[in-house]
Amino acid sequence: MKLRHVVESQQFTVPRLMELFSRTEEMKKIVARGGTRDYENKIMASLFYKPSTRTRFSFESAMFRLGGKNLATEQAYEFSSEIRGERLEDTIRIIADYCDVIVLRHHEEGGAKRAASISPVPIINAGDGAGGQHPTQALLDLYTIYNECHALDGLSVAFIGALDKGRTVRSLAYLLSKFERVKLYFISPDELQIKTDILEHLDENGVSYNLANSTDGIINKVDVVYQTRIDRERLKDRNLDLTNYNIDSSVLQKMKYNSIIMHPLPRSVEIDTDVDHDRRAAYFRQSRNGLYVRMALLTMLFEENDEPTLFDGYKK
Amino acid sequence: MKLRHVVESQQFTVPRLMELFSRTEEMKKIVARGGTRDYENKIMASLFYKPSTRTRFSFESAMFRLGGKNLATEQAYEFSSEIRGERLEDTIRIIADYCDVIVLRHHEEGGAKRAASISPVPIINAGDGAGGQHPTQALLDLYTIYNECHALDGLSVAFIGALDKGRTVRSLAYLLSKFERVKLYFISPDELQIKTDILEHLDENGVSYNLANSTDGIINKVDVVYQTRIDRERLKDRNLDLTNYNIDSSVLQKMKYNSIIMHPLPRSVEIDTDVDHDRRAAYFRQSRNGLYVRMALLTMLFEENDEPTLFDGYKK
């Protein structure tokens, strides 16, 4: 089946993921050569209802390295609320005439799916609502594990932090459930633990997992530590002390020599900067992979949806 | 006379309009082929004192399809008010050194004219003040009528909505007055009717028109229904009920089979989404025409003002 839109991480089958990762390797070579001109006729529109400079830059840089062009706004929400009552569907239909692909960050869960249901050009979900998805983040996370650990089957992964609101953790857990003999650990104070819908999904797929309040006895045996942001405001409200969940050089000493530490970035205090110099600190490499994975996704979308769409005589 | 700036819709003669429309057809072919590289050395600066993402994207996409490059700000007003006392004329002189054409959305009526009076590069007015002009909207509106109805002479057009603040209606009425045997209807509550300066202009040009409070007896005989935004806040203030002025499937049934419905978009409640599926709903085609008409205008400006302007030895 052709890749029409990128809306949620679950939509990718294992063979499609492997195809994506193989293409990601090609993209590294293209960037090393200084980029390509192959997609110079393509225009990407970044339609962000809330600003996210890093994510936007990552997509736009991917487009530039492919030779393409970028339209961008981070003010879509402000604009949209100003003109009361405008429907997302109308906006997408209008913007689609100006571009060949739309990267959408919407504030409502399900926004990307609504957009995809009517858009004549491919939609890439760059985050929809706090409880929604951010599939390209999950794909670059999975690629990073694959690239660093040379495998996905049989891996053990510990997620640490405030997991109840962790969009990235949710999406990655979905993806990991597609692989064999995966073992997941969710380490968080009870108040901030991962929500049960994810656990039900893991149960259905026969994925082994554990919930814990501490890294003790876990940190020393996992292949991947996936650290997430700790919102200090929330902790103060609840009188929680999350220093137990931080990673510093003492935690590092307990980790396996060939394990890796990941983080969706930006980080606050939850990873000590001392850790940066250790080979196992993979988070900056992870961030860079976002460029290559997004390039790979864009080329798949362009190739699999390559038909003239703008001329009046055509269907669009 | 060469096209130096695009400041107001009246400046276009009928032969110039026909030239623009013929060029617009060419642009459709260029976009269908994926764009051109012919203008790759050209830089457009979008200088928006107030954000208007759709209009900006339409211009920028036009520039990209021509191979050109875009500088853009939607924060010009904030910036300008911060540095008290700066003159628009100075800003234009500075920005003109960085580009080959300036698209200006200014908050003051007459802003575009002031800019054009001193700018060394062409100025395109993308809206100046509530009572001002938005000529590229009027040109794409006129092109849409021409393209859909295959004629401009002899047409009857009904404008519906809050017409007193309708910049697009004003500009289009000026343009339509250049054609023969045109008949215009302005349908609005008395409180929101079109202003008398437009009616005086129509009188001077011998254009036939009617004012009405209802679509009854009109909607069934016009070729074009030009629906405009209905600002619900204003209506509440005045205890007006504008549902009489909305278009839904029951209104649609009364319309001629070969008539069209236009709207400058974005819409709120004034056109029911059920109407979208009818062939007569021309508003999304109208929006797409904005791309082609703006491309055509840009190529006219570049060709008719093509002289080196930036090097010290030259006059600029």
Next chain:
Amino acid sequence: MKLRHVVESQQFTVPRLMELFSRTEEMKKIVARGGTRDYENKIMASLFYKPSTRTRFSFESAMFRLGGKNLATEQAYEFSSEIRGERLEDTIRIIADYCDVIVLRHHEEGGAKRAASISPVPIINAGDGAGGQHPTQALLDLYTIYNECHALDGLSVAFIGALDKGRTVRSLAYLLSKFERVKLYFISPDELQIKTDILEHLDENGVSYNLANSTDGIINKVDVVYQTRIDRERLKDRNLDLTNYNIDSSVLQKMKYNSIIMHPLPRSVEIDTDVDHDRRAAYFRQSRNGLYVRMALLTMLFEENDEPTLFDGYKK
């Protein structure tokens, strides 16, 4: 020594300045020819923590004329404060993966130096804090003097206005102190005079200077009048009358026939628009030189740091 970053004006030796100016002349020719494609693989990221549309456009236009591409944000501060505790160093490491050079406007003095200390791609300081530096402004100022007066040794320069907060004046004074027999005048009410650290630097370098409260007896003998913005709010607070420090046609009459008037722009009331038409009004030419000088700097940075940096196998 190769040019790695552009952090402060002092870092440039006289031979390096002359090389930059010679390259600036070449850039004028490139722009007159419509630009080049030589740097089409290069991406510049403009990371502005506070908006500055003119400076950003000048850099982005420079990049476009060289054939390159632009990523840009003017909202970095808002974004950064939202995610409490993020370190500039992390941001730079992430953004550096998306581009080949970073133009940074940071709100803290020393921000550019911190960024340069860890960045794998060149950093250009586009202003850091009120008391910090804005080296490309100083370089374009110096180039303008060189280009207009055909010399830098032996020149006399009067700085006028609120000099205590004048980042541009500070940076230019540093640069001028590198040349022979330069004579500087600082003309300002005592309350707004230039700070003593600059005067100490001039003393150490044997540069002759004078402080004055009025242009009398000075304006008629200097080669360059460098006028700066007068913030009327500050004056009202202190009951100062800065009309004595304005330039109008009566002041112009006293100036040497081959002298020039400069201003970093935008101006408020401190230069009368009547003065614009005089050949000695150099400020719009000065602004335009910003384009050429920034192009020249970018080409120096690209050529002197040209190594593949993005591929995994490499060091970055």
